[in-house]
Amino acid sequence: MKINQRNILLNPGPVTLSDRVRESLLKEDLCHREPEFAQLMLDIKTRLVSVYPEAIANYEAIVLTGSGTCAVEAMLSSLIPKSGKALIVTNGVYGERMAKMVKIHDKNLTVVTSPWEEPMNLQAVEQYLTQDSSFTHVVAVHHETTTGRLNDVAKLGEICRSLNIALLLDCVSSFGAETIKFSDWNLEACAATANKCLHGVPGLSFVLVKKSVFEFRSTAASSLYLDLYSYHKQQLEGYSPFTQSVQVSYALREALKELEDDGGWKSRHNLYQNRSQMIQNGLQSMGIETLLNPVNYSCVLKSYKLSLSYSYEQIHDYLKQSGFIIYAGQGGLEKTIFRIANMGNIQEDDIVNLIQCFKEIFFQETKR
Numbered sequence: 001m002k003i004n005q006r007n008i009l010l011n012p013g014p015v016t017l018s019d020r021v022r023e024s025l026l027k028e029d030l031c032h033r034e035p036e037f038a039q040l041m042l043d044i045k046t047r048l049v050s051v052y053p054e055a056i057a058n059y060e061a062i063v064l065t066g067s068g069t070c071a072v073e074a075m076l077s078s079l080i081p082k083s084g085k086a087l088i089v090t091n092g093v094y095g096e097r098m099a100k101m102v103k104i105h106d107k108n109l110t111v112v113t114s115p116w117e118e119p120m121n122l123q124a125v126e127q128y129l130t131q132d133s134s135f136t137h138v139v140a141v142h143h144e145t146t147t148g149r150l151n152d153v154a155k156l157g158e159i160c161r162s163l164n165i166a167l168l169l170d171c172v173s174s175f176g177a178e179t180i181k182f183s184d185w186n187l188e189a190c191a192a193t194a195n196k197c198l199h200g201v202p203g204l205s206f207v208l209v210k211k212s213v214f215e216f217r218s219t220a221a222s223s224l225y226l227d228l229y230s231y232h233k234q235q236l237e238g239y240s241p242f243t244q245s246v247q248v249s250y251a252l253r254e255a256l257k258e259l260e261d262d263g264g265w266k267s268r269h270n271l272y273q274n275r276s277q278m279i280q281n282g283l284q285s286m287g288i289e290t291l292l293n294p295v296n297y298s299c300v301l302k303s304y305k306l307s308l309s310y311s312y313e314q315i316h317d318y319l320k321q322s323g324f325i326i327y328a329g330q331g332g333l334e335k336t337i338f339r340i341a342n343m344g345n346i347q348e349d350d351i352v353n354l355i356q357c358f359k360e361i362f363f364q365e366t367k368r
């Protein structure tokens with residue numbers, strides 16, 4: 001099947017699909033209570049924990065129908081006990097969103113907030129954790145998509161491991177493209193989605209949970225729909241308590257196969273890194289600067305300072321005419337930055353064309 005228009009999505013998910021993943025949507029209808037669907041789900045669960053081979057032995061993937069936020073909320077609601085206490089480390093929109101969730105679910109929490117352009121405040125984290133022994137969980141964002149910063153979870157995880165406090169991570173925009181150390185970081189669970197670095201279709205998300213948790217602790221969920229324990233029980237056999245997105249499941253399986261065929265997450269990391277560097281070099285040659293020191297970025301997305309002479313809308317609208325969708329800043333950064341993600345089925349030629357479009361904007365070069 002051919003589609004008429006190819007949009008090159010440079011927003012942080014959903015991504016431009018490969019033909020292979022798009023075509024996988026066109027398969028037979030299935031009832032989610034039949035064994036054929038259960039087989040598909042079991043296959044997806046196995047492939048998800050195998051993205052990082054270290055996770056295979058001790059973690060289970062729980063698949064939910066919903067966007068990345070659904071998986072993050074299910075993780076926080078189900079795993080932080082009512083009698084426990086969470087230390088939430090924030091330096092952007094997604095960390096702050098998790099603090100809101102934990103409040104809504106009425107759990108004990110302390111928030112260590114940093115300005116969006118700064119790293120996590122690990123000194124404060126260490127102080128809180130050593131002074132107050134009632135903390136059971138640390139909650140953080142791996143790749144803070146607000147700015148593109150890859151947070152120093154290696155250091156945070158080391159603190160968690162040394163104090164034996166469980167770490168819960170939002171890996172929504174890093175899973176499949178950045179290092180995740182399950183044991184070294186004392187990781188109890190991480191949440192992610194089908195439609196970012198895994199290149200699937202939007203509609204499914206998942207949580208990788210340490211299996212032993214289901215045995216030694218009962219659910220803490222204050223939500224029926226977001227209770228990971230009820231999914232866990234039924235998904236051991238491939239079933240789910242509620243209707244799953246069947247077609248999106250076909251696409252996720254195909255996307256995971258494609259990731260395996262392409263050499264796994266490390267190859268994807270290198271591919272993203274090269275794309276990201278190409279974009280950065282191109283924009284820097286026109287005087288467009290990155291918001292953060294380039295060494296602090298993930299391979300997935302970079303944020304760039306808007307120049308004084310062009311508004312975000314002008315740049316966005318011009319690029320959109322040529323098929324490229326870029327992404328605005330959020331909150332206080334709305335008027336000062338734009339963001340370019342480089343996930344999905346994009347080619348080197350696309351990036352060359354993107355840079356050419358920027359030249360047309362900034363130097364009014366005539367259109368080819």
Ligand SMILES: *Cc1c(COP(=O)(O)O)cnc(C)c1O
Nearest residue numbers: 067068069094143145170172173
């Ligand atoms: C995209 C994203 C989410 C979730 O977004 P959804 O729109 O719900 O899929 C959560 N955290 C981070 C870090 C993200 O980049």
